[in-house]
Amino acid sequence: MSSVHSTIRYYVTVKGKEHVVDITEHDDRLEVRLDDRPVEADLTLLHDSSLHSLLLDGHSREMILDRESDRVFVSLDGERIEARVQDDVSRALEAFHGPSHAGPSDVTAPMPGVVVDIPVNVGDEIEAGKPVIVVEAMKMQNELASEADGIVAEIRVAPGDTVVGGDVLVVLREKGSS
Numbered sequence: 001m002s003s004v005h006s007t008i009r010y011y012v013t014v015k016g017k018e019h020v021v022d023i024t025e026h027d028d029r030l031e032v033r034l035d036d037r038p039v040e041a042d043l044t045l046l047h048d049s050s051l052h053s054l055l056l057d058g059h060s061r062e063m064i065l066d067r068e069s070d071r072v073f074v075s076l077d078g079e080r081i082e083a084r085v086q087d088d089v090s091r092a093l094e095a096f097h098g099p100s101h102a103g104p105s106d107v108t109a110p111m112p113g114v115v116v117d118i119p120v121n122v123g124d125e126i127e128a129g130k131p132v133i134v135v136e137a138m139k140m141q142n143e144l145a146s147e148a149d150g151i152v153a154e155i156r157v158a159p160g161d162t163v164v165g166g167d168v169l170v171v172l173r174e175k176g177s178s
Contacts, residue, residue, distance in 0.1 A: 006024070006025050006111075006112065007022055007023065007024040007025075008022070008023050008087060008111050009021070009022050009087065009088055010022075010023070010085055010086065010087055011085070011086045011087075011091055012083050012084070012085050013083065013084040014081060014082075014083045019034060019035050020034075020035055020036070021033070021034055022036075025139075030042070030139065039056065039057060040055070040056070040057050040058060041054070041055065041056050041057075042054075042055040043055075043140060045140070045141055046062070050064045050065055050066055051063075051064055052064070052065055054076075061076060061077070063075060063076040064076075067129075067131075067143060067145055071083070071084055071085075072084075072085050087110050087111070089110070089165065089166060090110070105147055105148070105172065106168045106169075106170065106171050106172060107132050107133060107144050107145075107146065107168075107169050107170040107172065108165075108166055108167060108168050108169060109135055109137075109144075109163040109164065109165055109166065109167045109169055110135075110137075110142070110144070110165060111137045111165045112137060112162075112163065112164050112165055113135040113136050113137030113142070113162075113163055114135065114136050114137075114160065114161070114162055114163070115133065115134070115135055115157045115158065115159050115160060115161045115162075115163060115169070116134040116135065116136045116141055116159060117133070117134040117159060118132070118133050118134075118155060118157070118158070118159060118170075119131060119132070119133075119134070120132045120133075120152050120155075120170070121152065121155075122152050122153065122154060122155055123151065123152060124151065124152045125149075125150075125151055125175060126146050126149065126150055126151070126152060126172070127146070127149050128145075128146055128147060128148045128149055129145050129146070130145055130146055131143035131144065131145050132144060132145060132146055132152065132170045132172075133157070133169050133170055135163065135169070144169065144170075146172055148172075149175060150172040150173060150174055150175060151172065151173050151174070151175055152170060152171075152172060153171045153172060153173040154170070154171035155169075155170055155171075156168055156169055156170070156171065157169050
């Protein structure tokens with residue numbers, strides 16, 4: 001019998017319609033529910049950071065995932081679909097503070113995981129949407145990107161470090177500020 005480790009809820013908006021996706025991690029598998037309906041799903045990273053194999057309700061498909069802030073672009077069967085993805089924390093913060101400002105903000109862990117890669121260094125100038133850290137969570141690698149142009153001011157973790165949701169991983173500052 002497997003034990004439950006955690007459940008993460010995502011709010012995914014596609015073409016103006018919001019869907020609720022719950023992903024529950026068990027010892028031996030992931031359980032996915034879409035709008036409270038069980039879905040048989042498995043997502044595997046293939047050759048690079050954006051090509052994935054998706055097994056959905058017994059049908060296997062290749063798709064490309066690109067992420068820019070809270071927007072995810074999915075290329076599937078020749079169609080490019082834009083989705084807005086939020087977790088409970090980002091949704092609550094937006095409700096409290098309003099939509100994010102235009103300047104850079106710190107990159108935080110959206111959920112518990114392990115740091116896999118840090119493709120930037122302190123002092124690097126980065127553009128909005130550029131990945132600054134890769135965290136593995138729930139058997140998937142997640143590229144966390146800068147929401148705006150900026151400069152990497154501080155890196156607070158190293159590959160192999162375990163993080164919890166909300167931990168500040170990379171501190172960013174505006175270009176031209178000291």
